[in-house]
Amino acid sequence: MIATGLLVLMAVVFVVSRLFQDRVTGLDFVTAFAEAAMVGALADWFAVTALFRHPLGMPIPHTAIIPTNKDRIADTMAGFLKANFLTPAVVARRMQAMNVARAAGDYLAAPSRSSTGVRAGAAELFAEALESLDPQRLGEQVRHGLAAQLSRLEVAPLLGQMLTAAIADKRHLPLMEAMIRWAGKALEANESLVREMIHERANALLRFTGLDERLANSVLDGLYRLLAEVLVNPDHPLRAKVEEGLESLAHDLIHDPATRAKVEGMKQELIANPAVATWWQGVWERLRASLIAAARDPGSQMGGQFAGAVAELGAALQGDARLQRQVNRFARRSAVGIASRYGDQIVRLVSETVKRWDATTITARVEGAVGRDLQFIRINGTLVGGLVGLIIHAVDVWVF
Structure with a gap:
């Protein structure tokens, strides 16, 4: 105007x-x-x-x-961008004068950023990444990845070594005592079933005289007494037998090919079981939902961990000269690599966009x-x- x-x-x-x-x-x-x-x-x-x-x-x-002349202008712009910004020599020269690590450390170490903006951004990015992926497909991929790793891993020697270490450190004793208590509770809950089994297997004379009931009581009393003695007596012979069996099992898991093959077969059957796949999918979906909710909750422990991790990373980048050199070298090599591999594609994208x-x-x-x-x-x-x-x-x- x-x-x-x-x-x-x-x-x-x-x-x-x-x-x-x-x-x-x-x-x-x-x-x-x-x-x-x-x-x-x-x-x-x-x-x-x-x-x-x-x-x-x-x-x-x-x-x-x-x-x-928009097509010619597009090609000229792309050529200018390629010649002046995306050649490896230019990128390397510009990156050489930059301390990317120190700048990132100064930014991340600022309390306001580490506690609010960066943490919130990282948490939201994490949550959005989990939401954007297909839950069914991602769960299947994770399951197949775990199954592949488990298939390659021979678990029998590992279980044998764990059992050997547990026996040596007496860490198996609480588990053994818990099993004894569980056996006692299971016996108490199924007394009627035991009595019925003895009654059915007793002959007519025992049932006629009522001795089958006395026999059932004796059997139950004997079992209760045995479990109590094993529980309270650390030197009970049955405990020694159980420990001897555990030691033998640990040895076979490590050294016996037949036992190892049997455990490997059980592992493969378990991995291939459809019920395991269904169970894992439910576990994964609950885990995914929990991670998303925790990432978006400012007061959650994950939020605090994000803030602490960001602040620690910033402090390390600020004060560690060796780490700065490593990060700067990685950033420079990455930028040069991107310019070398994708420079032509980037400028072609600019040219084709303008032409369109x-x-x-x-x-x-x-x-x-x-x-x-x-x-x-x-x-x-x-x-x-x-x-x-x-x-x-x-x-x-x-x-x-």
Whole structure:
């Protein structure tokens, strides 16, 4: 509006001064200024307009330069980007002067960032990553990955070593005592079943005389007494037998091929069991939901762990010069590697994106990016043109 208004103003000044220059001394200089200013304004309006469209809609040659040559401009932009920013030498030189690790450490060590923004961002990114993945498919992939690892792992020697270490450190005793208590409770809960079994296996004479009931009571009392003695007496012979059996099992798990093969077969059957797959899917879904909820809860332990981890990482990057060199070297190599491997693809993406834009889109974006400077070209053209016209008129009057 200002540039166009200035053109209109020069036109008005030209008309007025032209009408009265014979009556008023010196108006010929004003007329010369206004006339040249109009020429300059119109010339620069034409030049600015010709960059983006045909002036007044007329298909004048070499106008609408940007829309007409957008494919060539796209290739030129891509080539400029490739030559000046995405060559390995340029990337390496720029990265050499940067301490990426220290800058990252300063940012992460700031308390406000480690406790709020970065932690929240990392937690939200973690939660969104878990949500964006297909739960069924992800659970299957995790299960197949675990199954593959378990299939390659021979568990029998590992179990044997664990059992041997537990026996040596007496860590099996609490488990043995718990099993004894469990056996006692199981026997108590199934007394009627034991009595019924003895009653069914007793002959008619024992049932007639009622001795089967006395026999059942004796059997139950004997079993209760045996379990109690084993529980309270650390040196009970049955305990020794159990420990001897455990030691033999541990030895066989490590050294006996038949036992190891049997355990391996049981492991493979367990992995292939569909019930295990169903159970794992339920476990995984609950675990995934819990992780998402914990990541998004600011007061959760996971949130505090995120904040603490971020702050510790920032402090390490700030103060450890060796870590800084390693991180900077990794960042530099990564950037150079990206430029080497994907530089052509990046610039091709730029080129193809610009080429896909229609004429209206590229005109609007370039014109919007340059902005008001285009109109200052017109304003400057008006004023400079007027001054040049004034100088020419002055030379014409005073010299010739």
